[in-house]
Amino acid sequence: MxxxxxxxxxxxxxxxxxxxxxHMVANHTTEGLLTYEGALQRxxxxxxxxxxxxxxxxxxxxxxxxLRNVIxxxxxxxxxxxxxxxxxxxxxxxxxxxxxxxxxxxxAR
Amino acid sequence: MAKPLLKPSGVPEPEQPLIFSPPKVxxxxxxxxxxxxxxxxxxxxVLALYLLFHLGFLSTLYQGKEAYEAFLAVVTQPVAVIFDxxxxxxxIYHGFNGVRVATVGIGIGTKRQTLWFWVAFGLGLVVxxxxxxxxxxxx
Numbered sequence: 001m002x003x004x005x006x007x008x009x010x011x012x013x014x015x016x017x018x019x020x021x022x023h024m025v026a027n028h029t030t031e032g033l034l035t036y037e038g039a040l041q042r043x044x045x046x047x048x049x050x051x052x053x054x055x056x057x058x059x060x061x062x063x064x065x066x067l068r069n070v071i072x073x074x075x076x077x078x079x080x081x082x083x084x085x086x087x088x089x090x091x092x093x094x095x096x097x098x099x100x101x102x103x104x105x106x107x108a109r
Numbered sequence: 110m111a112k113p114l115l116k117p118s119g120v121p122e123p124e125q126p127l128i129f130s131p132p133k134v135x136x137x138x139x140x141x142x143x144x145x146x147x148x149x150x151x152x153x154x155v156l157a158l159y160l161l162f163h164l165g166f167l168s169t170l171y172q173g174k175e176a177y178e179a180f181l182a183v184v185t186q187p188v189a190v191i192f193d194x195x196x197x198x199x200x201i202y203h204g205f206n207g208v209r210v211a212t213v214g215i216g217i218g219t220k221r222q223t224l225w226f227w228v229a230f231g232l233g234l235v236v237x238x239x240x241x242x243x244x245x246x247x248x
Contacts, residue, residue: 010211017204034181036174063157070150099164102171 005065012062019055026051043106056099064092145226149206152199159196194241201240205233 026048032038042048071084169180183189209229212218218225 006214010214013207013211017208020200034185036177039170039177059160063160066153067157070154095161095164102164102167105171
């Protein structure tokens with residue numbers, strides 16, 4: 001299980017380099033985000049919406065799994081470790097669902 | 110190819126196997142391994158927390174024009190660029206060091222970890238300087 005978790009963290013990390021790069025180019029190299037209309041317009045582009053959705057899912061997994069790895073270095077009991085895993089899974093699920101909903105809600109505007 | 114380390118960390122020395130765990134410090138010496146590991150860990154935690162803020166920023170877009178423009182008024186302050194550059198530094202370091210950690214983890218470059226650390230650090234620094242010039246309004 002530990003090997004799989006490590007591999008998942010490495011693979012999502014590699015994928016993030018690509019997706020984050022695209023996210024930065026698509027969103028932060030132009031002036032569009034500096035107006036409400038311009039920012040909203042981004043979400044009307046299906047390619048941007050797909051990119052942002054993939055980015056969100058990958059980054060949420062990588063962040064929550066990374067935080068879990070940090071916590072696991074310090075918790076002594078198995079029970080505390082399981083609790084940390086459950087809390088981070090819940091936080092990640094909420095962030096992913098909320099982020100996806102937000103993206104589609106903005107597209108509908 | 111060298112035997113893979115299955116739990117690679119930010120630790121450059123091959124004799125320190127657990128990469129998700131803090132490196133052991135012998136005596137008072139805190140070398141590259143120590144700082145590489147902790148920089149990776151701190152930058153990762155900072156980026157994870159920033160992710161939540163980033164979702165919050167997007168919420169202002171959903172709340173409407175007034176909320177988004179109030180948010181823009183804050184983040185377009187000159188001092189905000191400093192935070193952007195620090196954030197970029199964290200992301201670039203975490204990304205470049207992460208590549209090194211992953212490659213070492215699958216058994217590539219295990220005997221030259223310190224060298225690869227400095228290569229990753231140098232490349233990251235170049236990217237950061239280019240980004241900072243752009244953020245500060247230069248070309």
